[in-house]
Amino acid sequence: MAAMLSTTHEGSLGEAVLAAFGRKQRLAFALPAVVLVYLIYIFFAFNIPGLVASARTDNAAILLSDFWSYKTHVTRDNRSGEVSVAIEGENKGTYPPGRLPAWVSMQDGVTRIDLGKEHEVVYEGTGARFTIPGYGVIQVEPDGQGIRLDLPEGEVPDWINASPARVTVTTPQGRFSMTRTRTETFHYEPGWELFFFTLDSPFSGRSVGELASLAVSEDRVDPARPNIVHMLSEFWTNKMWRHGDVAWALFETVLMAFLGTMGAAVVALPLAFLAASNFTPARSLRFALRRVFDFVRGVDGLIWTIILSRAFGPGPLTGSLAILMTDTGSFGKLFSEALENVDRKQIEGVQSTGASPIQQARFGVMPQIVPVLLSQVLYFLESNTRSATVIGAIVGGGIGLLLTQAIITQKDWEEVSYYIILIVLMVMAMDSLSGWLRGLLIGRVGRT
8 A cells, every 4th residue: 555655656746747847848938939929029010121121221331431431522612613622521621722632633713533543523614524434424514493414325323313403423432412502522531530630730731750750849830838738739629629628528427427426325325224124113204215216216317307407407417416316216225225134233232332323323334334335336336427428418518418419410420439439438447447446445345
């Protein structure tokens, strides 16, 4: 009888184990299947095939090239006949008379633009012609209320876009555009032109060797100051790249993150004692404070930014307050949970000496939670450096504002890439600084 019971028990146990394995196996297949079904739903719900079909790869290629190259505009006013050559089409980057780039020549009212690889644009009279090897010569000229276009025989290629009001020709060597009022050619070159000195600077166009020689030379370009000081001033006040304004914007971004994070930590710490169950017996007070924490951290920082900007106006202070509001809720929750996990024996040891409640908190509680608090505050400081960039774009402060302005212009994409690189470097620097401070401060706390 005992043998039969044992066999029956072993059989039921084996069946239970096999059933458990079967459930886990079904679950292992069910979860990926659910995810796959959801991805298929997203594929059709967001019309991914339509988005792919409508994507303009040529525009994407032009945008990507703008990140690492610059374009020079050769512009003719069709009404006056005046021709100007300007980097990025800006007045601050206009070449002065008699100092044109080597690929542009003006003589007897004719402007020749050598785009390289035998691509040439010629402005003559009121018209223009674009010579393209392997295709022929494109003749364009204003005609009454429209544009007359003469093309070589054959099918019109897709890189020529023509309408009664505008003609645009896009080639790997450059772009050409004509309307009734303006003729413009865009010449692309790699690099960030005028990054160090603008065209009106006495140091513009000089080689690295010449600049190094001038830096140590006693023959001053400006008698009032040494050449090295003059160079730094020209770089710092560069009108195209605005290095001084960019440096101040980076400082404002870090300042927003620092003030918001540290202010939230200062506000949240005393409130956390009131929200911790082992320090505040009043349940209603704890409940109210925890709901306040949930509310202020439940509303995203961008929403607080919009609300506070209505009250205080745009500026870095508004961004700092938005970060403070959100982080106060997060710190309040984290700090109160850390307080609820402290060791009571250490507090009782301090209490046995006759210490006051404040002294008990200072010597019995704080040494236990300071490493956790510092770690969390430093992590949030690092994270808020990134958030301050987006917040600054809304409230008008920091590097986020400059980035937004560059994007809105739809032409200064090399500046966009410059600001993005600076933001990444700033975040990396804050990450390294945060890690170093975390190891230094928390290690010091641990040793004490």
